[in-house]
Amino acid sequence: MPQALVLELVGEKPPLYPTKYAHGLFFTLLRLFDPGLASRLHEAKRKPFTLSVLGKPDRTVRLRVTTLDDVLFQGFLRTLLQEAPKGLALGHEAVRLVRVLASRDAHPLAGWLPWEELASSPPMSRMTLHFLTPTVFVTSKEGGRTRYTPLPDPRLVAQSLLERWQAHSPLPYGPKEEAALRAVFALDLEVVGFRHLRYGRFFAGKAFLPGFTGEVTFHLWSDSLEVQRAWGRLIQLAFFSGVGAKTTMGMGLVVGMASREGEPGPGSVP
Amino acid sequence: MPQALVLELVGEKPPLYPTKYAHGLFFTLLRLFDPGLASRLHEAKRKPFTLSVLGKPDRTVRLRVTTLDDVLFQGFLRTLLQEAPKGLALGHEAVRLVRVLASRDAHPLAGWLPWEELASSPPMSRMTLHFLTPTVFVTSKEGGRTRYTPLPDPRLVAQSLLERWQAHSPLPYGPKEEAALRAVFALDLEVVGFRHLRYGRFFAGKAFLPGFTGEVTFHLWSDSLEVQRAWGRLIQLAFFSGVGAKTTMGMGLVVGMASREGEPGPGSVP
Numbered sequence: 001m002p003q004a005l006v007l008e009l010v011g012e013k014p015p016l017y018p019t020k021y022a023h024g025l026f027f028t029l030l031r032l033f034d035p036g037l038a039s040r041l042h043e044a045k046r047k048p049f050t051l052s053v054l055g056k057p058d059r060t061v062r063l064r065v066t067t068l069d070d071v072l073f074q075g076f077l078r079t080l081l082q083e084a085p086k087g088l089a090l091g092h093e094a095v096r097l098v099r100v101l102a103s104r105d106a107h108p109l110a111g112w113l114p115w116e117e118l119a120s121s122p123p124m125s126r127m128t129l130h131f132l133t134p135t136v137f138v139t140s141k142e143g144g145r146t147r148y149t150p151l152p153d154p155r156l157v158a159q160s161l162l163e164r165w166q167a168h169s170p171l172p173y174g175p176k177e178e179a180a181l182r183a184v185f186a187l188d189l190e191v192v193g194f195r196h197l198r199y200g201r202f203f204a205g206k207a208f209l210p211g212f213t214g215e216v217t218f219h220l221w222s223d224s225l226e227v228q229r230a231w232g233r234l235i236q237l238a239f240f241s242g243v244g245a246k247t248t249m250g251m252g253l254v255v256g257m258a259s260r261e262g263e264p265g266p267g268s269v270p
Numbered sequence: 271m272p273q274a275l276v277l278e279l280v281g282e283k284p285p286l287y288p289t290k291y292a293h294g295l296f297f298t299l300l301r302l303f304d305p306g307l308a309s310r311l312h313e314a315k316r317k318p319f320t321l322s323v324l325g326k327p328d329r330t331v332r333l334r335v336t337t338l339d340d341v342l343f344q345g346f347l348r349t350l351l352q353e354a355p356k357g358l359a360l361g362h363e364a365v366r367l368v369r370v371l372a373s374r375d376a377h378p379l380a381g382w383l384p385w386e387e388l389a390s391s392p393p394m395s396r397m398t399l400h401f402l403t404p405t406v407f408v409t410s411k412e413g414g415r416t417r418y419t420p421l422p423d424p425r426l427v428a429q430s431l432l433e434r435w436q437a438h439s440p441l442p443y444g445p446k447e448e449a450a451l452r453a454v455f456a457l458d459l460e461v462v463g464f465r466h467l468r469y470g471r472f473f474a475g476k477a478f479l480p481g482f483t484g485e486v487t488f489h490l491w492s493d494s495l496e497v498q499r500a501w502g503r504l505i506q507l508a509f510f511s512g513v514g515a516k517t518t519m520g521m522g523l524v525v526g527m528a529s530r531e532g533e534p535g536p537g538s539v540p
Contacts, residue, residue: 141457142457145491147457147458147460148460149460149461150461151421151422151461152421153421153423187411187412187417188417190417190418190419191419191420191421192480193469193480194467194469195469197467197468197469198465198467199461199463199464199465199467210461210462210463221415
């Protein structure tokens with residue numbers, strides 16, 4: 001089931017490239033658990049995990065790890081706890097594992113949600129998403145170039161989440177349902193407010209990528225309960241899967257917050 | 271040729287619905303000049319003018335009027351100057367015409383540009399657009415509903431401007447060139463920065479519409495000089511045509527500002 005952990009790692013000094021090093025640590029632990037799984041994951045197009053460093057790291061690095069796969073979660077956590085007493089490393093710096101926060105009570109960005117509960121999410125029409133780390137959508141183009149969209153385009157948000165649902169959920173939609181959902185989201189999902197929308201470039205492990213952060217309210221105009229239920233699932237999934245590109249390198253960390261019906265979205269007053 | 275005037279109108283008190291009243295005044299003057307033209311314009315899908323009230327009106331209302339058609343411009347200006355001594359009205363309030371600012375020296379949002387000069391605009395690749403009044407793109411959907419996009423989607427920006435060029439310029443592109451330009455803009459135009467991006471709802475004469483304001487930097491990746499020249503033309507046109515929906519009701523007022531090559535776009539530093 002989808003899981004989110006927040007690890008507190010303490011070193012001598014703040015790491016230079018915390019996200020890149022965290023990515024390295026994650027794969028080091030995974031190789032100890034199962035080298036074959038580690039290399040398969042490294043090559044996989046759709047990775048069943050995300051990594052992000054929360055806040056500006058000082059000597060304490062708060063590393064958020066989410067997983068969408070039980071074997072991966074158990075392997076990672078077991079190896080982490082087994083290796084921690086010997087000492088861990090972020091880059092070349094030794095760090096100590098001080099705390100593992102696993103529930104929402106322990107940290108607002110930690111927690112878990114069984115797939116069955118996720119699948120029975122309530123129907124949703126109006127929703128504010130907080131994009132906490134820079135988010136970008138990457139589209140492949142003819143001729144091999146890629147195009148970056150650092151905007152909360154509702155079609156791209158829904159598409160990204162639906163792809164993750166299809167790739168990682170044990171209850172994917174059939175091809176016909178999936179196509180129908182894509183079409184409805186493209187037509188019926190609208191941005192009805194945003195605030196604190198900011199542009200920035202983010203060092204995503206190897207290169208700087210463009211991205212946006214901020215709070216965006218979406219409204220789904222479809223009356224179909226099935227479509228609203230799908231949107232509800234995707235929003236819940238987003239907490240664990242992230243959205244857009246480079247979610248294993250700290251981008252696309254997003255948290256949903258239901259708006260009450262009739263309540264204006266962010267920034268609705270000029 | 272494209273023209274932009276700023277009129278200063280002074281009344282006893284600030285008007286309640288300045289944009290709506292300005293729209294009324296514009297058509298009142300136009301009917302005096304040529305009732306047939308006025309009703310044709312009123313019905314036209316693509317209107318060769320824009321209207322916007324600059325700043326927050328107090329007793330002095332600064333009304334910006336742009337036109338893309340010489341007959342319309344001359345008719346409007348002649349009738350305005352002829353009627354002004356008798357007194358004008360914004361809604362039920364009498365106003366006096368105090369100044370007509372016609373050149374960029376007189377007001378940064380006034381000026382003119384012959385179509386021939388516009389057509390020979392220099393090629394452009396990187397450009398910051400300042401969306402000064404709320405801007406929104408309206409897309410018709412299957413089933414008669416419309417969808418609002420209050421985001422600076424590069425494809426929608428280019429499409430809106432290209433449509434205006436085709437409708438109003440004496441030098442439109444042929445159908446094949448137009449289709450090719452649309453395709454290239456959809457693929458090769460990217461948002462590479464933004465700042466002060468805000469969402470708001472705007473009273474556009476009859477109803478409130480959503481929209482965004484702010485500064486957005488676009489980069490055109492195409493190497494084709496022809497495409498870069500077309501983008502240069504559209505950016506210059508934007509000053510007179512506005513962009514997106516309800517430009518005759520104060521929305522979509524946009525001013526371009528070339529960025530120097532190598533200079534980072536707005537907000538490029540996190």
